[in-house]
Amino acid sequence: xxxxxxxxxxxxxxxxxxxxxxxxxxxxxxxxxxxxxxxxxxxxxxxxxxxxxxxxxxxxxxxxxxxxxxxxxxxxxxxxxxxxxxxxxxxxxxxxxxxxxxxxxxxxxxxxxxxxxxxxxxxxxxxxxxxxxxxxxxxxxxxxxxxxxxxxxxxxxxxxxxxxxxxxxxxxxxxxxxxxxxxxxxxxxxxxxxxxxxxxxxxxxxxxxxxxxxxxxxxxxxxxxxxxxxxx
Amino acid sequence: xxxxxxxxxxxxxxxxxxxxxxxxxxxxxxxxxxxxxxxxxxxxxxxxxxxxxxxxxxxxxxxxxxxxxxxxxxxxxxxxxxxxxxxxxxxxxxxxxxxxxxxxxxxxxxxxxxxxxxxxxxxxxxxxxxxxxxxxxxxxxxxxxxxxxxxxxxxxxxxxxxxxxxxxxxxxxxxxxxxxxxxxxxxxxxxxxxxxxxxxxxxxxxxxxxxxxxxxxxxxxxxxxxxxxxxxxxxxxxxxxxxxxxxxxxxxxxxxxxxxxxxxxxxxxxxxxxxxxxxxxxxxxxx
Ligand SMILES: Nc1ncnc2c1ncn2[C@@H]1O[C@H](COP(=O)(O)OP(=O)(O)OP(=O)(O)O)[C@@H](O)[C@H]1O
Ligand SMILES: [Mg+2]
Numbered sequence: 001x002x003x004x005x006x007x008x009x010x011x012x013x014x015x016x017x018x019x020x021x022x023x024x025x026x027x028x029x030x031x032x033x034x035x036x037x038x039x040x041x042x043x044x045x046x047x048x049x050x051x052x053x054x055x056x057x058x059x060x061x062x063x064x065x066x067x068x069x070x071x072x073x074x075x076x077x078x079x080x081x082x083x084x085x086x087x088x089x090x091x092x093x094x095x096x097x098x099x100x101x102x103x104x105x106x107x108x109x110x111x112x113x114x115x116x117x118x119x120x121x122x123x124x125x126x127x128x129x130x131x132x133x134x135x136x137x138x139x140x141x142x143x144x145x146x147x148x149x150x151x152x153x154x155x156x157x158x159x160x161x162x163x164x165x166x167x168x169x170x171x172x173x174x175x176x177x178x179x180x181x182x183x184x185x186x187x188x189x190x191x192x193x194x195x196x197x198x199x200x201x202x203x204x205x206x207x208x209x210x211x212x213x214x215x216x217x218x219x220x221x222x223x224x225x226x227x228x229x230x231x232x
Numbered sequence: 233x234x235x236x237x238x239x240x241x242x243x244x245x246x247x248x249x250x251x252x253x254x255x256x257x258x259x260x261x262x263x264x265x266x267x268x269x270x271x272x273x274x275x276x277x278x279x280x281x282x283x284x285x286x287x288x289x290x291x292x293x294x295x296x297x298x299x300x301x302x303x304x305x306x307x308x309x310x311x312x313x314x315x316x317x318x319x320x321x322x323x324x325x326x327x328x329x330x331x332x333x334x335x336x337x338x339x340x341x342x343x344x345x346x347x348x349x350x351x352x353x354x355x356x357x358x359x360x361x362x363x364x365x366x367x368x369x370x371x372x373x374x375x376x377x378x379x380x381x382x383x384x385x386x387x388x389x390x391x392x393x394x395x396x397x398x399x400x401x402x403x404x405x406x407x408x409x410x411x412x413x414x415x416x417x418x419x420x421x422x423x424x425x426x427x428x429x430x431x432x433x434x435x436x437x438x439x440x441x442x443x444x445x446x447x448x449x450x451x452x453x454x455x456x457x458x459x460x461x462x463x464x465x466x467x468x469x470x471x472x473x474x475x476x477x478x479x480x481x482x483x484x485x486x487x488x489x490x491x492x493x494x495x496x497x498x499x500x501x502x503x504x505x506x507x508x509x510x511x512x513x514x515x516x517x518x519x
Contacts, residue, residue: 036429074414085411087401095398105327149414 002078002153002184007066009039009046009057011135016042016072018208019056024153029175029185033230034205041083044097044157046166047186048080049073060153066101077104077112077152079196081159083188086136087145089131093122094131096145103149108181115144118174133177143174153184160191172198192232204229236367238488239481244373246480247380248439253385253460254455255431255470261404261467262424265314270279271454272335272431273302277433278440278449279343282350288354291441295379298437299430306429310422318421332450340447341354347446350437372441384473385430391469399425404467456483460496463505465515474513 002024009017014040024030034040043120045051047058049070058065065073074080077231088096094112102108116123118139125133133141139159146154156175160168175198179185189195196204204212206229212219219226226232235466256270280301281294288294309354351357352372359368391397399420410418427431435453436445437486443449460479464471478501505513 050408050412070408070411071414071416074412080247080409082409082412086406088405088409090401090405091398095402098395099398099402099410100415145413182475 001061002186003055003057003059004043004047005059007043007046007052007058008054008113009042009051010054010185011051016208017046018080020205020210022203022213023198024184026152026184027179028184028200029179029187029198030048030201030203031187031189031199032198032203032205033189034075035229035231036190038205039208040205041157042082042208044080044128044137044186044188045156047073048078074100074149074151075102079145079149079151079154081154083157083161084134085142087130087133087138087141090127093128093130093133093141094126096141097122097145097148101147102150104152106150107126114150115148118177119144130203136163136170137226139163139167139171143171147178147183151160151183153186154178155186155188157188158190160189160194160213168194176212192226233367236365237369238484240369240373240377241488242481242484244376244442244476244480245484246476247376248435248443249456249460249480250380250472250476251431251435251438252365253382253457253464253476254384254469255428255462256457256474257464257469258400258431259425260461262400262407263318263409263421265318265324265328265425267425267428268325268454268455269309269331269335269449270428271333271452272339273306273429273432273450274436274453275339275438275450276305276335277302277436277443278445279339279436280433281437282343282348282440282445285350285353289488291350291352291356295434295437299434302433302436303426303430307426309429310425313423314425314460315418317336320514335409336450345447347449348440348443349444350440352441356441360494376438376442379434387469396423442480456498459502462512464503465512468512468516469516470511471514 007017007020020043032040032043042051049068050064053066056066060076060078063076072073080217088099093097097112097115121137122140122144122220125137129139130141159171172194175185175187187198195217199216202214202219203210204214209231212225252274256267256343259265277298281298284297285291289416318328337466356375359370360374361368391400399410399415403420407417412433456479457515460475461472463478464475479498482501483494483498486494
């Protein structure tokens with residue numbers, strides 16, 4: 001379980017996260033929705049240690065993550081599927097997958113074979129460079145790369161961005177599977193449909209603060225919340 | 233025959249260029265630090281090899297001592313100074329430039345201001361007839377060629393076939409994400425910087441056998457290395473190979489056939505490349 005409390009983060013001079021708090025449980029998908037520029041990526045990068053938190057705490061099963069460096073946070077069991085995919089373009093598919101591979105104390109760890117079973121496309125292209133892949137394949141690759149570290153928490157920043165609807169559906173299916181295998185998925189999305197489909201719990205981020213939280217069903221039944229904070 | 237000799241001389245020079253510039257480009261590619269002290273590591277390597285050969289009389293030991301000393305120096309400097317100012321380009325330039333002055337002055341105090349030339353002991357001072365021809369060529373230069381090829385193959389293997397190499401290449405692509413994969417990037421930086429210094433020191437030890445070694449040699453070699461990596465593409469290993477061949481051959485042909493235009497022969501291709509492909513022949517468009 002990951003618990004974020006009173007998190008404040010600056011990006012350069014701009015004060016982006018202004019006291020964010022949330023909880024994400026294991027074996028579930030917690031989704032953060034919010035319009036452009038509301039601080040979703042800032043939150044993700046603060047959790048991963050890529051941006052320093054000015055104040056607040058990020059607790060993973062009793063261990064404080066705030067103030068640690070990204071590699072230490074990764075070794076504590078957090079993996080990132082970053083916005084814009086960021087595959088290692090000069091590495092082959094297989095090198096991308098094995099780069100950070102760890103067992104991570106998992107009883108049934110992710111291996112190359114399991115990732116290739118999940119994404120047969122990657123298996124066919126294992127010798128290709130990351131830069132040779134299509135957008136959808138790159139998204140599969142970065143999801144595979146992240147699960148190969150056998151994390152406890154998988155943080156995904158807009159994994160559906162710029163993908164064809166079929167691939168978005170695949171991403172949704174994969175998130176569902178990961179959750180069923182016990183992973184805690186922290187998903188940032190702008191794709192409202194995907195979010196309500198896969199989320200067990202939803203937070204809405206606006207102006208650097210959490211302005212609403214509830215279940216998918218509750219959000220579906222609150223058109224005024226959707227309209228005010230998401231414009232849908 | 234003359235052309236063949238000049239080509240071999242050019243290749244020897246390319247070998248030295250490759251040793252120096254592969255280290256420079258590796259450090260730049262992974263750490264985004266343009267290490268202006270790289271030439272000073274070369275100079276130091278040359279001097280250390282010179283003294284080791286004088287004392288012990290074994291050139292291979294000289295190369296080894298030079299390489300290890302510069303690697304340790306690079307490691308210590310990275311840990312104590314460079315890692316404090318990471319990301320601040322201006323500070324990096326000033327710091328590495330400051331190191332040049334310090335290293336140069338220390339070298340001046342120890343080895344004096346007269347140019348030295350490393351006299352090779354025993355067989356290395358002699359020449360061999362190349363098989364299948366009547367060409368007699370100095371053993372020292374053949375050794376440089378051999379070492380450059382071996383180091384090139386070794387680096388290629390390290391970079392392309394090992395996990396460490398994959399981490400280094402991934403670091404060139406996206407340093408931040410390497411950290412997010414659970415890899416201690418600081419450790420990688422230290423190792424890469426030490427390896428870069430080692431290559432410069434080794435280049436100095438070998439270079440001192442055919443090029444003069446003295447105050448100013450470091451600036452000269454740094455200029456050559458800069459041209460080499462800019463022509464080949466900053467941060468690209470293959471670029472360093474290609475750039476070294478171009479720079480080594482052109483500058484040697486220049487010296488041999490139109491000495492008054494030697495510098496033109498070296499810098500003209502740089503200008504042409506920068507005009508046509510600003511990122512270098514094998515460089516990538518975005519940094
Ligand atoms: N490098 C930067 N320096 C200063 N401000 C920045 C920087 N990058 C982003 N910002 C600002 O920080 C705010 C939050 O950005 P962030 O990337 O976290 O938003 P986001 O919710 O992820 O948006 P998107 O949906 O577009 O990905 C934005 O208003 C943005 O303008
Ligand atoms: Mg974002």
